[in-house]
Each structure stands twice: as structure tokens, then as C-alpha cells.
Amino acid sequence: MALVEIRDVRKTYGGVVPVLNGITLDVEEHQVVCLIGPSGCGKSTLLRCINGLEGIDGGEIRLHGDRVSGPGVDLDALRRDVGIVFQSFNLFPHMSVVDNITAAPIKVLGLGRKEARERAMELLARIQLDKKADEFPDRLSGGQQQRVAIVRALAMDPIVLLLDEITSALDPELVSEVLNIVRDLRQEGMTMVLATHEMGFAKEVASKVCFLYGGVVHEEGPPAEIFSDPHDERTRSFLQRIIEAGRL
């Protein structure tokens, strides 16, 4: 039994064309699954469905075998355990860095203020930002903000971490400091699903790469296979465009 099982998931926003049209995908424990595909193919939507930020219209999602989609599911509980980091960081601008990290553990998990702060400081030290604990997010660089956002999700001790193009909004020289954290997390065995345009990085860290197209997983496999010998014509032409743009 996979840690996360995604079965024939369908999702349509207002329009007629479904964004997700029968996605099936397994995420095993300790795996890093990379979602790739053209802009607008539904990577963000899929991630948002996994932690219940969006409802799904068909199919099902299971976590540890328990169905976490559909009516009656405690979404607050699901989101407590499935962390997500967004492309645009979304730190709370009215809270200091450390408060950003401790807010949910204190208010949602009921952790003591002191304990929560200690844990946050530990996490901040790991990303070398403990000196910035009492600064406000707007005093931090994009790379620093994104690292804090990752740590904020980690402070909830998630079962699985979803990362939605976490480096797309960053200046090129700030990308590596963020990706390094993801490398560390993989080392520790954190289960992750990441949507990314960083193909080189996907090739390096992915246990499995999934090419999303037309609302389905068009092709999936180990990175070596997908990147060097894609079977599918669409996958090939997508990767070709990426190579032409100098991104692989």
C-alpha cells in the first residue's frame, strides 16, 4: 500500500474542460515524486487537491489507505498532516519569522509557546536563519522567505510535503539555497511531491517523474528513463522545448 494513493482523480473548475481528467498516481513512503508538464497542465491543482485546498469531482485520494477525499473528511486534520509550500511563499506579513513558524503549532496543535519557539529556533538554525527569527518577512530575500516557508510547513511535522514550483519566483542565484533544503529532506527520508520546472534538479532527486498532460499522467518512470529515453511523443517534444530554452 502506497503512502498516498491517487485514483482516477477528476477536477473541473467553472469551465467545461476538466483540468484533471483521471489522474492515477502512487507515492510510496520516502519517495520524491516530481510532477512535470507544460504550464497550466494542472500540477498546482493536483497538489492542492491532495491536501484538500481544492475539492475533487471524481475518483479518490487515500492517505495510509484511509480515504481523505469526499464528504465528511476532516480537512483541517488532513491539512495538519500534509504540508504544502507555495510558489509565492505566502508568509504571513504581519508576523515575525519565528511567529510564522510557531503560529500553527501553537494554535492548531496546542503546543506550548516556549516549546514551539524552541522547535522553531532549531529548524531556523538548520537553515542558518536563526539570526532572522525576530525580523519580519519583508526584510528577507526571496530565497530566505521560501526557506522560512518550508520550515513553517516542517514545523507541523507533516507526513508528506507538497512543493509547488518553490523556486519559480526566485532570482537564479537564490535557487540553490532552497533546493539544498529539499536535498537534505530527501536524505532524511521525507516523502515529497514536487511540481517543478527545474529539470536538472528533478533528474537528480526524483524517485519517479510524472509527465502531466491533458489532465492525465501521460508518462511516468524513473528520471533516467523519462529524461533520456521518453517513450511518448508529447513528453519528447516537451523536453525538447525545455532543452532549447537552455533549462536542461
Place this chain on the structure above:
Amino acid sequence: MDESSEASAVDRTRAPRPTRQWKPAPPRSVVGLASLAVLVAAAAVLSAVWTAGSIREALDSLSADTAWVNVGLYSVAALAMVLFVPAVKGLQTAIEARRLIRIDLAEARATTADAQEKSRLAIGYAVAFAIVLLFGLFLIANEIAVGKTFFDLGLIFETGALVASAFWVNVEIFMIAEVLVLVWGLLIAVARLAPGRAGAPIRLIATAYVDLFRGLPAIIAIYLVGFGLPLTDLPILRDMTPTMFAILALTLTYGAYVSEVYRSGIESVHWSQTAAARSLGFSHSQTLRYVVVPQAVRRIIPPLLNDFISLQKDTALVSVIGTVDAFNQAKIIASNHFNLSSVTTVAVLFVLITIPQARLVDKLIERDQKRMRAGG
């Protein structure tokens, strides 16, 4: 992508296409504007002298001791002469600038700008001066009719204390109403944002309430509440004083306005903040409480203060239900003396408490705009 590959294929051996020539334009002469400034200054001085003369005549008719008043009046008229300084300088500079055009274009431009600045300064001050003069004339027209009716200093000092103590009733009303409005408005705003299908009836009722009280003139709300509710003879309502009814009516009316202020503030917080909070496991109400409302509050302070200023002014409406507030007191005095000066006192009191708040609103808006430009 196509463009960039073409750009790298530029044929570097071919002669480049010549770039079009930039033609420097001489500055436009401002001698006309500068002459206008001198004329305006002259007109201002003449009318100042004439106004001073009329005021002196008016004061003579009061047979007051006017020796020092004369000095004051004519020195004000003399003050108008100061307008000539920038006006004449502006004209000189404008002529100088025209001469410079043939010698040094850059210098000519700078001098023209200088001349324009001086002339505009003269005109601006002259216009302001003229407005003050007109007001002075209005006060003294018809043998100081306006002045005596509205600004009878004797009466103002005599009744000032009485009016000011009645003004305390207004202060009491708006202070209590403001606190109630803050809480009540937030409640309504949150009700209007009640989530899901279950929230629909709550949203509907809250919306109906806001529509009703935003459309209802405050004076009618006060009238209905102040005269209507006591007639019902219901337990608690029966024992309420007119002041309490006034507070109730104003809270109901302004609660509707302020709930809209809250709501627009809450909706101005980007949805990604809600997504971030919910993704950490915050519930709907926790998200509002810890993430959305704290961010909204800072943005709503300026419009909130504006509504408070309106509320403070509308406390004058409570006189319709017989509450003896400053305005009602002043009206009583006015009808006893056939003179409106006591009402002027009330007007001044209202304006005085409003001005600092208005400036504060300006400051806050300015601060917010600065922050917006700084991108935070």
C-alpha cells in the same frame, strides 16, 4: 525565442541605418504669464486697500475706538505689496530667459523654469489673498450684518460654557457609539462572510440589515428609535434615556457602514494568505482571527476614522428626539437672543475635534501609499 535567434544572426558587415537626429527645442517664453502675475498682484493690492477702507467705515459705524484697528488694517493692505516681489522678479527673469535662448539653451531652460515658478507663486498667493478678502467683505456687508449674526463675540463668551458643557453629551454619545460600532460592525462583517451553504441564511440576513441601514437616513433612524421604541413599553427599552436611544440608533446605522469597511478590508487580504493558513490546519475562524483580520485592520483604519468623523457630526441629529446636546442647547440660546452666534460655537467645536482626526487620516493614507510603493 525566434527574435533572439534572429538578433544573433545580425549581419555586422553592413553599414547601420542612421539614427534620426534629435532637434533641441528652445523653451517657451513665459513673459506673458509673468506679466499676468504682475497685474494680478496689482489688483490684489488695490482691492486690499479698498477692503481695508470699507472695514474701517463699518467699524466707524460701531463707533469703536479704531486707531489701532486702522494700523492693523492698513498693514494687512501693505502686506499685499509683498506679492509684487515674486511677480516682478518673475517678469525680470522671464525677459532674461528670452535673451539667453540665443546664447545658452540649457541656461535659458533653467531660467525659464525659474521665472515660471516665481510667477505661479505670485498668482497662487494673490488668489488665496483675494479669497480671504472676499470673505472679509462678506462679513462686513450690510453694516456687518453677517458678522453680528454669526460672530457676536459678547454672546459667544457669555454662553460658551453652557454650550461646551452640552457638547459633552455629544462626546459621550459618539465615544460610546464608536466602541459599540467597532464590535457590532465586525460581527456583521463576519456574518456576511459566513462560509458554505449553511452560512447562506446568515449572509442573507446580514446583507438585508446592511442594505436597510445604509439606505436609511441617520436622522430617520434616530427618530424612529428615539420616539418609537419607548412607545412599545417593552421591559428594558422602557427605562432607556433619550441619550441611550441616540447611541442605539447611531450604532445601528454606523454598524452597517463600518461592517462594509471591515468586509472590504477582509476581502482585500489576498486569498493566498487564506490558502497558506488553511494549509497549516487553521480552521475558517482561526484563519480569520489570526491571519486575515490582523492584516485587514491596518488597512481599514483610515476609512474607519472617516466613518467615525461622520458619526461624530451626526450626533448633532439627536436633537430631533429632544436630547439636549450642544446643537439643541445652542438653538435654544439662539432663539432667545435672535442671534446665531451660539450655533457658531457648536460649529467651531465640531470642526475643532474633526481637524486632528482628518489630518491623522491623511497621514495614515500617505503612510500606506508609501508602503505600497515600497512593495510591502
